Amino acid sequence: MSNRVFNPGDMNYKFTVNSPYFIDKTDLIYEINKRVNIDNRYICVTRPRRFGKTITANMLSAYYSYSDEKTTIFNDKNIAKKYEKLNKTEESNNSNGEINETDKENKIEKRNKADEKTKILKYLNEFNVIQLTMNDYFSKDTIDNGIKKLKNDIIKNVKMTIKNLKYSPDEEIYDLFSEIFTITKRQIVIIIDEWDVVIRKKKDDLKSIEEYLDFLNLFLKDKNYIALVYMTGILPLKKIGFSSLYTFIELTMVDPSWMAKYIGFTDEEVQKLCKKFIKNQNENSKKQKRNDGMAIVKDSTNNNIQSFNDKDDLIHKNKFENSNEKEFNPREISYDNIKKRYNGYKLVDDENNTVSIYTPFSVINALDKKKIRNYWNKSSSFEYLSSYIHMNYDGLKDDIILLIKKGTIKINVKTYQNDMTSFKCKDDVFTLLVHLGYLCYDENNNEVSIPNNEILEEFEICTNSKDWSDLFRDFQRSKEILKVTLQYKTDKVAELVEEAHDEADKKTYNKETALKYAIKLAYYAARINYTILDEVDSGKGYADVIYIPKQTCNDSAFIVKLKYMNSSESGMNQIIERNYSSRLVHYKDNLLLVAINYDKETKNKKHTCTIRKYDKNKKI
Template structure:
């Protein structure tokens, strides 16, 4: 058993010893199918604290010849699968965390040299009698050992992309690093499986898409292993029952990651919330808000407009295909938004090609990031949102019109003024505080048309539902009459109770009026 070659299973045992452990061992069944195939090159990218290292430790414990993990995996899901015994502790595993090597060196040459030295030492200790061609060249040593022993290697490389994140602009070093990985892994007979984890997908570099043999599984396309990206809804429901935590509140705080149609929860935050017995911003505390701010303050291609829309609770279209998989190459707002998906600040719906802020925890991080300047109209609208909601609930139409007018005029420089979609966005933003207790629906199918904005109360909330209809150059009364005439109340089929019908109109002089009526369904 070595440090890097065939390490033991102690790191995975720590996960099993933890008070909360979610069984993700069926990932092993997937990797077993890829052993010794052309698909045996797997690169998994997902945000920080989403279980990447745990999965790497799990695979190491299962495959490594340096330990006996049979008892460890008995009782876990993988033990029921065909092939469990066949592959258990049968491979020479090289497990590397690249961040550890990067942090101890100044240049990529030094880092590569240190990796070679560290792995080479373990190889010589394990196989001292092999007739090596050259003990200074790692690939030659691996070839010689495989020829002598006929035991294939599995490489598990954690934090593989750390150089692209911490040394963002050192392109020459990036290229040398990719060349090293290509030489180490590509088209090598000694490789049974290569499994890499990181935050970013593989860097696109022309011929240095070097490691293009890898099959990528990311936050924009994780199929068919999407369930291993984080906690599934079923897993979280069980935890909520066990720890007597309200599932609805947990969902609001930590759900929202749409990974190939599967609803994924942030594992770091869910575990913290269960163990502490309260909801808070646990995941976002693992990074300063400046990490988000530096990207959303860029104003490429109308990026700020899109950020405002998402803070207001909307989804925006995106094309992730041109993203260069780094943290410096931004040719459009789409590139920035795609990076934010990989960092965990946004989520992506592949079918509809839209992004949005996934949950309450991350939405608060966006608010933290815009409060320091440059976003004053947006911040002011958010700060006034509780007053606006209370005025609406109390039927104070005059105050509602005044506050919406202020928000509309203040944000006209960001969003088009005489545009109903822009007004809808402004109103959603102005009602920001309502997101705590309501689910917002834009253009919701209802009766004989589409209701502009519907605020549906969350379960166990005793506040009335809101239907908001917008008009330009007409009257607030006409807006309310349209709600009634077109049976927009029909959209609230799963709700019974009081509904506020809110009509908002604005004219050429940018004056806003409001009318509020009450109904019961």
């Protein structure tokens, strides 16, 4: 009878290795080994569903589980090659005779490599492993009953190996670990999958959540018989009061550090799979090395990977790979199409390199079924997306529209409370969606975006209802306002701004605050290609709103000045006289000055607009 909890060995991992779509991530073990038996030996890695959490847990269990006979499953894997390379390096160094004593840095580096090699040898099948999937105990039961089931399961499995175990279920769980250590003289590695099941499944039951966290606090106490704790789930750790969970090193979708390239499939790994399973790949595809050292494939006609666009762009149109090639089919199984559909998670590692990550489950299904389609919607997290994007915290719905239109939103991930209910602002909702895999977080710019076409389709499904139609209409109007502004069509700008002003709170319509809100609403679509600054000090006054094009945008920068009960011409004079353009010295060759006035005394709430191109030669 197999032991699935105590030293389960390599049985589960063999199923993964035997898969034709197996991707070798065993070099992760090399990184984990560095943390064994040090203060930072408590590790929690969180990532979305179907990103390989359980596979990693099974891999570590196969590697560390005690066995009289060493497993051979890793002999031809990356971790063995890593060891072999280090071993050859040391042998080569030793054969060279004396070490150059003046090169102290090389000497230290060689010692470190030797130490790392020893650790890899030492830890293979050297620990007592306890592997638990918390979903088995707590998803449908009370916390008390779940704890009892968990204890009994561990006891039953341990007694299959240790016949003289004296531990009673009435004792604390750490007493069990202490007895195992005393009897076997081997330290324990604890591997926990779905750590956050109670936080997610019982999200409104605060009492159960606290009881569960209290249990984890005792379960994972820092003891010398613990060599390593590896815990995984979707949500980051929830910590209440004084807790042993504070000892964990967390690696998440917003801060993956050295775990970044192990979160999902890298571009290089997907290319290998495509070469293996897709016949007649386009030989004309060109590869170009990116900054992160991974290859991307560029389209032979426009030298660019086509990004997803507005809803209309998702309608498949006839395209050709080149002038005399066959018709391009976005549903055809190919590396290009897989990249467009399932890539897009940009994670920053511990050396500040950006690693491009694919959704493993979707890539494997696409290759196996030979179909490019949405495989994400089979995930149980879909209900979360539908629920949370309908919460209109601080204009969250407006931002969702912007994201669907391939925009980015700046957020603060630090306010999120690591659960499913404690939201204080839209940033918390967006951060949760990052952890669920529905958004990608740009750590360098603190921005979120929709990662790829597959996830975009999920958002479109959730927003395909009447209550979203007005928001999409407003966004289209905003795009039009930006367009006619850049075309100097002042009458059209005034007309469309007046429509946007009508969307402002009627109680504040005749106030300056409502006018400013209306302008922000009117130019909301500009957030896709512009950085927006409010009330920038020019030294002589404040420009109401400044729009600075992002690096990917070649359109003009522009300054918007708002006037109330005056005239747009007076607003334009104020922009010039107070030298608002002084803060945009790098854009003076491509800068527009925009003044908009609202006069409440004018019939039909008339707005006026004046637009001029900045003349750097004109003296003020």
